[in-house]
Amino acid sequence: MNVAKQNLKDAVSANILSSEQFEQLIAFLNQQTNTTVKFDYTHALYYLGG
Numbered sequence: 001m002n003v004a005k006q007n008l009k010d011a012v013s014a015n016i017l018s019s020e021q022f023e024q025l026i027a028f029l030n031q032q033t034n035t036t037v038k039f040d041y042t043h044a045l046y047y048l049g050g
Contacts, residue, residue: 008025011017017025 005026008017008022012019012022
């Protein structure tokens with residue numbers, strides 16, 4: 001599941017998250033390394049000898 005910043009802003013508007021929680025969560029997520037596996041056109045060319 002991908003969560004966008006706008007989703008979190010909407011949660012603040014719906015009183016699910018406080019503004020402080022929003023800011024802390026954004027700061028935490030910005031510190032995390034992106035470990036998403038990425039396989040795109042360039043990878044396909046490389047592996048297929050292109």
